Amino acid sequence: MQFQSGWLMAICFQQLLVVDAANFEERCLQFRPQAFVDDSQLTRLEYLTEGTDAVFPENDPSCNSYKQQVKANLCRIGLTIKTSERSEISFELWLPEKWAGKRLLSTGNGGVDGCIIYPDLAYGSSHGFATLGTNNGHNGKSARAMLNNEDVVIDYSYRALHTGTRAGKRLAEAFYGAGPAYSYYSGCSLGGRMGIQAADLYPDDYDGIVAGAPAVDFNLLQGQRAMFFNVTGAAGGGSPDYIETGTWKGLVHDEVLRQCDGLDGVRDGIIEVPSRCRFDPGTLLCAAATRRGTRRGTRRGNRPPSPPPPQSECLNEAQVEQLRSIYAEYRWPNGTLLFPRMNPGNEIAATEGLLAGKPFNYSVEYYRYEVTNDPSWDMSRFSFDVIRRGERTNPGRIRTYPTTLQRFQARGGKAIVYHGGQDQQITSFNSERFYERLAGHQDQEDSSSSSSTSAAAAAVAAMDGWYRFFRIAGMQHCGGGPGAWVFGQGGGVAAVTPSTSSTSETTGDGDDGDGDGGDGFDPATNVLAAAVAWVEGGRAPATILGTKYVNDSVALGVDFQRRHCRYPQAQTYLGGDAKQASSWECR
């Protein structure tokens, strides 16, 4: 074990709060959380031991989750908390017996959910965080509860999280006898947006925020995601030029990789720097075949023209035009940008959603229950007008596209943002754009600088002090994909991060000193540990070493690791074995 993190060791040995098991169980069962939170009702109070299941049979069936194995001894608290006369949240707080570092972790939600992400509660509490989650103000995976109820929309936008966080801090203080020393947030997708929104509206809520694939500029994002269906047409024979799923996964994906995979020097299915990939679908046009068929038909007169070649080999002009629209920036009729372009290389996963030839469910729910309050709204009514309406009404202030997070920055908050380069739900180019937006509003210390290059460098340096954005090459939406996508961004496989000391890669970071070393909670490989090291020790992450397991199975062992670069640095291949992290460098 290394002791370079002595500062943290010292803090943690002081603050690690351990109560003997019998006392802890008794204290848990005698605790009256509802006495400490206004307008709350107790729904669950139990002591759970490591390895047993937390069950939640009342969870909405659409959440498709009824139990979660806990990974530490803990006190599980469930409350409902009223947020207005016509809205409430379901709230869970898992208080571990070993409260490492007196830390609180709030977790986010996804999509248009109403589902507590229990694997994240298990993950946080396994590392000693008092960890909370809420149902974000409604139950299940539909936004129907928002119909004509702005309070439910407000909960979904920001109030459920803020209410839960406030309750979590209060309850931790009441239970442990001392309030949290540090508060963190971790969430992805809608949850990434929730983290950014919290930094904007409630900058004191968190010291450290880990925000993945944030759904910022939310109203226009919903418009952009709705658009794909109108371009692809309907699956199942509904549209003559519909591109079949098999064609997307085969012909189109292969051609994207043929054009772009090798740009980084290694053909491995990973497009390291997506901004360098400008996919040209023109190569897929059945031009030669079509012309041959036409000539033959004309010259020989009485012989029918050849049938068009199958879609698995090439595409007709309408289909190629379709691809041009899909891979292009989405623009308003006047040509200004509405939303950045889709990530090339995401096709295999995108056929499950944006490219499925079906209306994109999250967008439909948003227009029905948040924008128009009309449950009969469907994609036949989709237009630039309804996108404008969403942007104008900005339901529940959900837009989340600030030009600055100055208050969060000023109070010393740290944000780590990550986004997969082959994301099939929210384009990573949106996170690049958001970084530039924030960077453009940095106060420049050297205002006399006449060089735009040095001004840009100064802006990046200023951003590095509080906001770092990591492009996760080859990752899909929040996880999965051909890249090294495991780095502690959430529960499940993503939580199983190896320690640097247990791999061939040694960066000198060693154990993070959280008192339970050797569990992989290492700032070099784990983004949540990196946030802790940054907030509590001032050690900002330069890179994040991601891990790819063989077939994404932890049991099969590590396939390879790669360091993810912080924007605007880009992954650069140096040569040698591409599966060695040392064969790459961020420049």
Ligand SMILES: [Ca+2]
């Ligand atoms: Ca590559």
